[in-house]
Amino acid sequence: MxxxxxxxxxxxxxxxxxxxxxxALGLVLAGLGLLFYVVTLAKLGPGVIIRQL
Amino acid sequence: MSLVSDIQNRDGSFAQTAAVPGLSxxxxxxxxxxxxxxVMSLVIFTALVGMLLAPEGMNPVLxxxxxxxxxxxxxxxxxxxxxxxxDIDAVMSRTAKRPIPAGRVAPGEALAFGLVLSVGSVxxxxxxxxxxxxxxxxxxxxxxxxxxxxxLKRWTAQNxxxxxxxxxxxxxxxxxxxxxxxxxxxxxxxxLIFLWTPPHFWALALVKSADYERAGVPMxxxxxxxxxxxxxxxLYTLVLAPFAVLPVFMGFGGLAYLVVSVxxxxxxxxxxxxxxxxxxxxxxxRAAMRLFGFSILYLFLLFAVLLAELLLPLPxxxxxxxxxxx
Numbered sequence: 001m002x003x004x005x006x007x008x009x010x011x012x013x014x015x016x017x018x019x020x021x022x023x024a025l026g027l028v029l030a031g032l033g034l035l036f037y038v039v040t041l042a043k044l045g046p047g048v049i050i051r052q053l
Numbered sequence: 054m055s056l057v058s059d060i061q062n063r064d065g066s067f068a069q070t071a072a073v074p075g076l077s078x079x080x081x082x083x084x085x086x087x088x089x090x091x092v093m094s095l096v097i098f099t100a101l102v103g104m105l106l107a108p109e110g111m112n113p114v115l116x117x118x119x120x121x122x123x124x125x126x127x128x129x130x131x132x133x134x135x136x137x138x139x140d141i142d143a144v145m146s147r148t149a150k151r152p153i154p155a156g157r158v159a160p161g162e163a164l165a166f167g168l169v170l171s172v173g174s175v176x177x178x179x180x181x182x183x184x185x186x187x188x189x190x191x192x193x194x195x196x197x198x199x200x201x202x203x204x205l206k207r208w209t210a211q212n213x214x215x216x217x218x219x220x221x222x223x224x225x226x227x228x229x230x231x232x233x234x235x236x237x238x239x240x241x242x243x244x245l246i247f248l249w250t251p252p253h254f255w256a257l258a259l260v261k262s263a264d265y266e267r268a269g270v271p272m273x274x275x276x277x278x279x280x281x282x283x284x285x286x287x288l289y290t291l292v293l294a295p296f297a298v299l300p301v302f303m304g305f306g307g308l309a310y311l312v313v314s315v316x317x318x319x320x321x322x323x324x325x326x327x328x329x330x331x332x333x334x335x336x337x338x339r340a341a342m343r344l345f346g347f348s349i350l351y352l353f354l355l356f357a358v359l360l361a362e363l364l365l366p367l368p369x370x371x372x373x374x375x376x377x378x379x
Contacts, residue, residue, distance in 0.1 A: 008073050008076075010073065010076070011070065013068070013070060014070065014073065014076065014078075016080070017077070017078065017079060017080040018076070018077075020080035020081040020082070021077060021079070021080060021081055021084070023081065024081035024084070024085075035118060035121070038114050039114060039115065039118050039180075039181050041114075042112050042114035042115050042118075043115070043181070
């Protein structure tokens with residue numbers, strides 16, 4: 001038999017708000033990752049693939 | 054132990070929720086609201102015009118990233134402003150439902166949110182554009198939060214005149230992001246927003262003066278009276294309208310800009326005269342709100358036409374000046 005959870009129990013509205021924050025934060029982080037990637041390419045330019053071996 | 058706190062939802066209804074230490078009561082939209090998205094959209098728009106004014110142009114990816122940094126910096130200063138002014142916001146009808154006075158976001162959360170975004174946006178702009186633009190953005194945030202919100206707003210009736218500089222800097226920051234410097238052209242765009250700010254806000258303050266008085270904010274109608282405010286609105290508009298035509302004579306506003314700036318400047322003056330003359334009853338409030346509403350459209354149109362002329366092959370300033378024999 002599962003033990004009842006200890007600690008703070010969030011109500012439905014608190015769970016919804018936390019989900020909303022988590023989702024937004026995830027999207028922002030993913031967007032930032034993509035942004036750093038394309039900015040790096042733009043800053044380095046075509047020189048990024050011209051390197052001495 | 055469970056503490057119950059009242060929070061006001063965005064629709065104005067109230068809800069009781071058990072306060073959980075360390076857990077935010079806000080959702081993503083509350084944090085978005087802290088960034089003052091409407092102000093942010095105006096900042097993006099004016100900064101873009103400043104950026105496109107740059108003679109050398111800018112890599113589109115770096116330009117987009119720079120605009121994003123400037124927008125986030127503006128949003129961060131909005132969040133810090135809401136953190137500092139939560140007591141004022143709570144007693145004003147226009148702002149009482151903002152996330153902090155409504156209890157959906159704790160003051161400490163807004164402060165942390167604003168500080169993190171401020172530092173992040175400045176560093177990011179420094180990396181993608183240059184450190185002069187980043188320093189300018191940092192100064193703009195400082196000016197809005199410390200000089201305007203913390204110092205001027207509760208101290209002097211000239212609060213929005215001097216503080217208006219913070220809202221006027223974005224075209225210069227945009228230009229600085231593209232060039233690493235500022236120019237007289239970007240300074241004219243600064244002047245345009247700077248001169249536009251007092252008649253815009255004082256028109257609203259005339260209607261909302263009871264709110265400002267209750268909140269203890271020394272807006273001009275509260276301190277100097279409505280009569281002095283109406284005169285100041287008219288004087289600033291009389292300076293603003295001709296100033297707005299300057300881009301034509303400086304070579305970066307074309308024929309469309311000339312027509313739009315003259316026609317809309319004329320409407321601004323007409324509405325400001327209306328505010329000056331109509332002083333009693335509901336009609337006076339309508340006149341003030343008409344000027345307030347049109348002033349938003351006015352600034353939007355001026356920058357939209359400048360943007361269109363920078364992007365599309367429209368007749369430039371050279372054509373206008375030749376036709377005018379200058």
